[in-house]
Amino acid sequence: MSSEQTLAERRVDRWHWWFAPSWLGLDAPCVVSTWTWATSRALDVTLPLRPVVALFLIVWCIYLLDRCIDVASCKDWTQATGRLRFGRNYRSLFLACLSFCFLGILVVLAFGLPRPVMERALLVGIGVGLHFLVFIKPIFLGQKLPGKEFGVGIFFALGAFACLGVTARSWPLLASIAGMVAYNCLVIAARDTECDQANDPGGASHWWRTMNRDLLFLGIVSALTAAICAVLMDEKAFYLSVTAAFAAHIVLHLYANRLSGDAVRALADYGLLTPIPIMGGMPCASILFGL
Numbered sequence: 547m548s549s550e551q552t553l554a555e556r557r558v559d560r561w562h563w564w565f566a567p568s569w570l571g572l573d574a575p576c577v578v579s580t581w582t583w584a585t586s587r588a589l590d591v592t593l594p595l596r597p598v599v600a601l602f603l604i605v606w607c608i609y610l611l612d613r614c615i616d617v618a619s620c621k622d623w624t625q626a627t628g629r630l631r632f633g634r635n636y637r638s639l640f641l642a643c644l645s646f647c648f649l650g651i652l653v654v655l656a657f658g659l660p661r662p663v664m665e666r667a668l669l670v671g672i673g674v675g676l677h678f679l680v681f682i683k684p685i686f687l688g689q690k691l692p693g694k695e696f697g698v699g700i701f702f703a704l705g706a707f708a709c710l711g712v713t714a715r716s717w718p719l720l721a722s723i724a725g726m727v728a729y730n731c732l733v734i735a736a737r738d739t740e741c742d743q744a745n746d747p748g749g750a751s752h753w754w755r756t757m758n759r760d761l762l763f764l765g766i767v768s769a770l771t772a773a774i775c776a777v778l779m780d781e782k783a784f785y786l787s788v789t790a791a792f793a794a795h796i797v798l799h800l801y802a803n804r805l806s807g808d809a810v811r812a813l814a815d816y817g818l819l820t821p822i823p824i825m826g827g828m829p830c831a832s833i834l835f836g837l
Contacts, residue, residue, distance in 0.1 A: 561628075565812050569632045570643065571609035573815035575602040578705040581723050584821035585706045588719055588784035597663045597709040600654045605705065607647035608674065610640055615682065625741045628808045666708045674701060692753040695735060699728030719781065722788050725768060730814050732761055733795050737802040737810040758799075765796040783825045790820040 567573045579602045586593035613633040620626055620634075633640060659667075679685060681694035703724040710716065732750055736758050739751040750757055769792035776785035794817035802810050 562809070562812075564816075565628070565808055568808070568812040568815055569629050570639075571606055571613055573812070574609045574702075575606040577727070577815060577818045578602075578605050578702050580819055580821055581702065582706040582709050584784055584787060584825050585716065585719050585723070586710055587821075587825050588781040589710070589713075589716055591710060593709065594660070594663075596654055596657060596659055600651060600659060600667075601705050601709055603647045603650045603654070607644060607651070610644050610647065612682065614640060627738065627741055627811070628806070629811065630741075662711065663708060666711065670701065670704045670708050673704065677701065692750070695731035695750055696724075696728045698731050699724040699726070702727040718775075718779075719784060722772065722775075722785070726788055726791050727818065729761075729765060729768060729792065729795055730818055732757065733765075733799045733802070734807075734811050734814050736761060736799065737805075738807045741807065761799055762796065765792055765799065768792045769796065784821070787821040787824045790824060791818055794820065 567576060579598055582598055582601060583593055613630075614637075616630055617633045617637070620630060623631070623634075626634075677694070677697045680691050681697055682690070684690050703720040706716075706720060706723060712720065732754075735750040754760070769789050772785050772788040772792060776782050776789055779785055795814060798810060798813055798817060805813070
């Protein structure tokens with residue numbers, strides 16, 4: 547192994563406490579739950595507790611299983627991220643988390659979920675299964691198709707759809723979530739190019755050669771569009787959160803080469819939690835300052 551590879555592995559493997567949600571697969575369920583809550587706030591509808599708990603556990607379970615698949619199919623560990631190595635070294639912890647997810651899902655189902663939620667969840671589940679067969683394990687196709695990042699964005703939006711349903715007013719909100727999460731995945735993929743080139747033939751770096759350059763323009767346009775929506779639309783706090791998320795990812799993309807791939811992934815996912823300070827903080831500010 548060359549000295550450059552050794553140095554790269556040391557940089558990747560260095561542990562930071564704020565990597566924990568990403569390395570344990572908790573980033574995705576936290577993000578999808580946050581934006582489902584944000585959508586319910588924007589639409590001024592009640593978010594039932596049991597559906598969002600089930601959503602959190604199911605998404606966590608999916609991401610844990612995906613990590614296990616990535617570990618089993620990794621071809622070049624010299625290019626693997628610290629997140630992937632963590633999955634290899636702590637398989638027993640992942641199995642314990644999976645067991646917790648399965649048990650929690652069974653408990654939620656035992657208490658019962660509204661029939662409309664179950665029906666929508668079944669539709670989303672079928673879509674997730676097809677996504678798996680096309681982008682993760684293409685058993686019938688023989689090779690992964692490009693574009694999985696956009697599929698991930700769509701399914702994060704469908705998490706909110708499963709819990710809340712859909713109306714004419716909610717369509718733009720769900721589309722915003724899909725685009726924002728897809729952009730998050732692409733920013734991560736741009737930094738993980740070396741790992742994806744070695745281990746993921748379906749990664750964006752294989753088919754989007756000008757991704758690094760194009761993401762900056764795409765992010766600026768998306769942030770400006772969300773900012774205009776924040777001014778013109780009734781769901782101001784929601785679109786302000788979307789604007790802040792795009793802005794955070796633009797900055798992260800600009801400085802990504804100064805950070806390890808694991809740091810970029812963790813920070814990118816934290817950048818999707820903007821509804822918490824914005825939509826959660828604005829009512830508090832209104833009360834405190836009489837706005």
